[in-house]
Amino acid sequence: MKITFTDTAKSEIVAFLVDETGKLPRDAADLDKASGGLLSEAIGTGRFEGKAGQMALVVLPKGSDARRAVLVGTGKDAPDARGQETIGAKLYKAQANSGFKTLDLFVDEPEAAARIALGAKLAAYRFDKYRTKLKPEDKPTLTGFKIVIDDAKAARAAFKPLSAAADGTYLARDLVNMAPNDLYPASYASLIEELAEEGLEVEILGEKELKKLGMNSMLGVGQGSVKESKLGIMKWMGGKKGADPAILVGKGVCFDTGGISLKPGAGMEDMRGDMGGSAAVVGTMLSLAKRKAKANVIGLVGLVENMPDGDAIRPGDVLTSASGQTIEVQNTDAEGRLVLCDVLWYAQKHFKPAAIVDLATLTGAIVIGLGHHHAGLFSNDDDLAAQLTAAGQVEGEKAWRLPLGPEYDSLLKSKFADMRNIGGRAAGSITAAQFLQRFIDEGTKWAHLDIAGVAWVEGKKAAHDVSWASGFGPRLLDRWIADNFEG
Numbered sequence: 001m002k003i004t005f006t007d008t009a010k011s012e013i014v015a016f017l018v019d020e021t022g023k024l025p026r027d028a029a030d031l032d033k034a035s036g037g038l039l040s041e042a043i044g045t046g047r048f049e050g051k052a053g054q055m056a057l058v059v060l061p062k063g064s065d066a067r068r069a070v071l072v073g074t075g076k077d078a079p080d081a082r083g084q085e086t087i088g089a090k091l092y093k094a095q096a097n098s099g100f101k102t103l104d105l106f107v108d109e110p111e112a113a114a115r116i117a118l119g120a121k122l123a124a125y126r127f128d129k130y131r132t133k134l135k136p137e138d139k140p141t142l143t144g145f146k147i148v149i150d151d152a153k154a155a156r157a158a159f160k161p162l163s164a165a166a167d168g169t170y171l172a173r174d175l176v177n178m179a180p181n182d183l184y185p186a187s188y189a190s191l192i193e194e195l196a197e198e199g200l201e202v203e204i205l206g207e208k209e210l211k212k213l214g215m216n217s218m219l220g221v222g223q224g225s226v227k228e229s230k231l232g233i234m235k236w237m238g239g240k241k242g243a244d245p246a247i248l249v250g251k252g253v254c255f256d257t258g259g260i261s262l263k264p265g266a267g268m269e270d271m272r273g274d275m276g277g278s279a280a281v282v283g284t285m286l287s288l289a290k291r292k293a294k295a296n297v298i299g300l301v302g303l304v305e306n307m308p309d310g311d312a313i314r315p316g317d318v319l320t321s322a323s324g325q326t327i328e329v330q331n332t333d334a335e336g337r338l339v340l341c342d343v344l345w346y347a348q349k350h351f352k353p354a355a356i357v358d359l360a361t362l363t364g365a366i367v368i369g370l371g372h373h374h375a376g377l378f379s380n381d382d383d384l385a386a387q388l389t390a391a392g393q394v395e396g397e398k399a400w401r402l403p404l405g406p407e408y409d410s411l412l413k414s415k416f417a418d419m420r421n422i423g424g425r426a427a428g429s430i431t432a433a434q435f436l437q438r439f440i441d442e443g444t445k446w447a448h449l450d451i452a453g454v455a456w457v458e459g460k461k462a463a464h465d466v467s468w469a470s471g472f473g474p475r476l477l478d479r480w481i482a483d484n485f486e487g
């Protein structure tokens with residue numbers, strides 16, 4: 001769908017924002033008059049009072065400039081960014097299958113226009129890759145979503161970075177939605193390589209190289225799979241030459257069966273989304289490239305498949321991670337941390353990070369703790385934690401900080417090795433974060449986002465959540481980069 005901003009209207013559908021004062025906006029006056037007062041009549045009749053979320057459809061008389069008018073309620077007070085996005089998403093969805101192709105929405109404020117457009121763009125996402133039987137009536141007709149605004153230039157400028165972030169959301173959704181027989185480490189790596197066309201510098205390491213680097217913890221997870229494990233490295237160096245990069249690290253478990261500690265069958269198909277952390281990172285890298293961000297950012301994704309097999313790692317195995325620290329594997333289903341610990345090591349060994357943020361669908365416990373509306377946030381740095389929380393607030397991808405501490409760390413003690421990969425039943429998300437922290441050097445700013453509850457959509461959805469995969473991450477991370485690394 002094409003989103004544009006102009007100062008002249010000419011579409012099949014015209015839409016107007018109406019607040020709870022019940023007054024028709026000035027932009028609608030001519031049409032109201034020409035239609036014999038049909039628009040003003042729609043306010044206060046039926047249940048339409050301009051409340052947020054309400055909509056009234058008016059069929060316009062023959063000979064009118066447009067075929068339909070839509071009145072969109074905005075509520076009592078001016079809507080905030082989330083409310084504006086919701087307006088765009090709901091209006092798009094209401095008219096997407098109307099049979100009409102073009103829509104004009106009249107908006108006054110450039111910032112509001114940009115947020116409404118973002119909502120519409122996010123809501124227009126579709127994942128039809130595997131459908132072969134879609135009938136024309138199953139597909140949206142609306143191809144043009146136009147915002148009519150006096151200062152179209154300002155609106156366009158405000159939308160540009162939001163649109164780039166939404167491109168990242170789209171990509172993250174696509175990756176998470178893809179079937180695990182279609183998206184496995186090698187095919188995923190090929191998709192990442194294609195991002196070179198967007199201006200990213202991309203490098204892929206395979207098992208031979210990873211072995212040489214000693215990344216045996218990550219390799220251990222992949223060893224039960226016939227699919228080769230890969231490390232994806234993406235660089236966007238749009239910032240000052242020599243400035244330390246922000247590093248994003250993502251868990252890319254393309255499918256998580258649990259391994260020998262096999263998961264129960266029911267719902268296992270959801271584990272196609274266990275690469276959601278990596279999708280957030282890849283999506284963000286695309287966003288940065290799309291808007292030519294003035295920052296140095298490196299994205300690292302550990303791509304593996306966790307399968308049971310004669311050659312799979314066993315509970316009781318001891319792995320030597322790239323950092324040299326040894327890990328007793330007590331549960332092969334706690335595999336994400338085994339991947340991340342080596343990638344985190346790589347990030348610090350090969351680069352000088354200004355900060356590292358890792359994202360992972362790491363623990364079921366975070367879903368129990370925070371449900372589906374906040375990611376779990378862990379950090380060794382209060383400022384970094386505050387920056388990420390704020391970025392999430394601005395973009396509606398919320399994160400909630402949880403504690404770290406030596407009491408939790410001690411739960412990782414092993415009888416045989418430097419640590420074990422599980423901490424017991426209590427505080428499962430915290431012990432997972434503690435495990436990761438053991439691979440962070442003193443003085444390195446680091447944060448971990450456990451996105452197991454938010455990477456795919458369960459329960460109450462936002463209006464723009466239109467697919468199973470939410471695409472969580474790029475909006476938060478892109479905002480974090482923009483607000484903290486670009487002057």
Ligand code: BES
Binds near residue numbers: 365
């Ligand atoms: N990928 C899962 C975590 C997960 C669970 C993500 C539910 C999304 C929804 C992870 O690899 C896992 O299996 N974690 C275990 C850890 C446990 C064995 C310590 C878990 O949470 O049960």
Ligand code: MN
Binds near residue numbers: 256258334335
């Ligand atoms: Mn697992």
Ligand code: ZN
Binds near residue numbers: 274333336
């Ligand atoms: Zn997993």
